Amino acid sequence: MATGNELIASGDYIKHHLQNLTYGQNPNTGVWEFAHTAQEAKEMGFMAFHLDTLGVSFILGALFLTFFYRIGKKMTADTPSGAQNFIESIIEFIDENVRGSFNGKNPMVAPLALTTFIWIILMNTMDLVPVDWLPYLAQQVGVFFGADPHHVFFKVVPTTDPNATFGMSIGIFFLILYYSIKEKGAGGFAGELLFHPFGKMMLPFNLFLEGVNLIAKPVSLALRLFGNMYAGEMIFILIALLPFWIQWSLSLPWAIFHILIVLLQAFIFMTLVIVYMDMAHQKDEH
């Protein structure tokens, strides 16, 4: 049975797994350095980078782009190879979704959907790598460079970092604003915010309602993805606390179930991006 010490140890284990590898400006000394503890990372405030999130997501994104780019360069209209078939089926799937939900004319929407879909899938899939492998590897590297292994943090799944999901959703938010103004005109967009849904008399109320509606888009987009992946990762960590010979009985079913979530969340994100883009392009609603 768990003694007090073991409880603290497992608490530390969980916290350690949920802490990002933070490189930021120490507010006391003004020096840019690695945060040694969660406390230090917190004190760094906004002036800090999560190197694990940035690194992993960059590697995955680059992987996706190079793979697609290399196949795309060798594309042939004749009998396609296996890899080309694979990519074409993905492209077709995205294209179908965009055609289904997006009525405007914008050559950016489909590539945007493709990028969000594949990138999020890849980032989510990092969840299926056993929770200790990459952090352990990172610790060994850290030790090699003379760091205290307990102070080397590594959070593998970028989408369990709200910075990643908000980074994407804010990008989407900017696109929504840009295309709303471009397609409807500044006046049209303002009119939509001010005079819907209740007409001129209820202007402040309209503004509040539409404002919340607008802000809710990126926030819900980011939080939904983050929440799902964070919860999934948390359960993997909790399973990892069990004795090793019993772990598989829980981690296997959860991993199988999680594959569904990985794909589903990416799909939801992509679909919503397409829908939001469509809404931004609609000129004369009502």
Add this chain to the structure above:
Amino acid sequence: MNINLTMIGQLIMFAMFTWFCMKFIWPPIVAAMDERKKRIESGLIAAERGLSEHKEAQQKAQEMLNQSKDQAAEIIANAGRQASTMVEDAKDVASQEAGRIKTHAQAEIEQEANRARNELKDQVSDLVMQGVNSVLAKEVDAKVHKDMLGKLSQTL
């Protein structure tokens, strides 16, 4: 779970990835897929056309076959008719020829017979004369009896 510069970094990365995808990945893939679609479409159309052409050709061939069959039948009929007329003609010619040969032969026979008869007459008369001569050599005057016998031979 602190919000910090990472978010800006992710935003920039996302924008870069999307831009790259839009510029270098999406267009060639979609272009190739579109081209294949066009090729398949034109291939289907060509196949359809080929099929109809094939049918047409078959029909034409059948027609030609029928026509040539008719022609052959006609030719055979003509040949039969011609052959029978030729046979008839030949028969006619042959019978005429035969008739001619027959009359000619008859005339010749008659002539020959006449000649033989005349010769025979002469010979007989000579023989008779010889006989008579030999019989009557001594008693009968040859000149007197010759006239008489000549008259006799005239009556034969």
